[in-house]
Amino acid sequence: MKRTILTMLTVSVLCLSVSTGAAGSGECNRECLAGFMTKYLNALTAHDASKLPTTKNVKYTENGVRINLNDGLWxxxxxxxxYRVDVIDEKTGQxxxxxxxxxxxxxxxxxxxxxxxMGAKVSEIEALIVRSVSMAPSPEGGVKEPTDPHPLMMQIIPEDGQAEMRVFG
Known part of the structure; x- marks a missing residue:
């Protein structure tokens, strides 16, 4: 069950980033994009979207429903x-x-x-929350929460080893 949920969320994040594959400005590198995610998480847990630099018409969806920024999980x-795993795409600014x-x-x-x-403001936020799911007991007994991502998940694939991104239409 835990592996199924983790797989579903991983695929969701990857599909979300591919599905909106419009080219980004290229002005925001890996550190910049990771910084935006940190700003987002800080604003989210402070319950204050004004702490996140956004475009005037930022689009926010949560579990497939478009809602106002500062509603829902905010x-x-x-x-x-x-437990945090960032998936960064510099080419699309996501x-x-x-x-x-x-x-x-x-x-x-x-x-x-x-x-x-343009490396400066968030224009889209798309969130998926899986609520009220209990973790499966581990073989050692009890429930084990994930703490650190597997090192393979954090490796950056050299550009010549990356698959070509295609926009589905």
Whole structure:
């Protein structure tokens, strides 16, 4: 069950980033995009979207429903993620995240994608939260929360080893 949920969220983040494959400005490198994700998480857990630089017409969706910024998880996130994997695409100016986020005392699986325009403002936020899922017991007994991503998930693939990105239409 845990592996299925993790796989689903990972695929969701990757699909979200490919599905909006419009070219980015290229002005925001890996560190810049990761910084936007950190700003987003800080603003989210502070329940204050004004702390995140956004375009005037920022689009925010949560679990497939377009809602106002500062609604939904913006009201209920109670702690920073305990498990964080960033998926960064410099070419399109997007960053995705897979993590566990605390919401009102419950650790929920969470995936989000940000699109950064001109290296300066977030224009899209697309979030997926899997709530009320209990972790499967580990073979050692008890429930094991993930702490650090597997090192292979954090490796940067050299450009000549990357698959060509195609926009599905």
């Amino acid at each position: 009201n209920t996130a109670s702690a920073m993620p305990t 960053v995705g995240l897979l993590d566990r986020i605390n919401e009102n005392g419950n650790n929920n699986w969470y995936a989000v994608r940000l699109k950064v325009e």
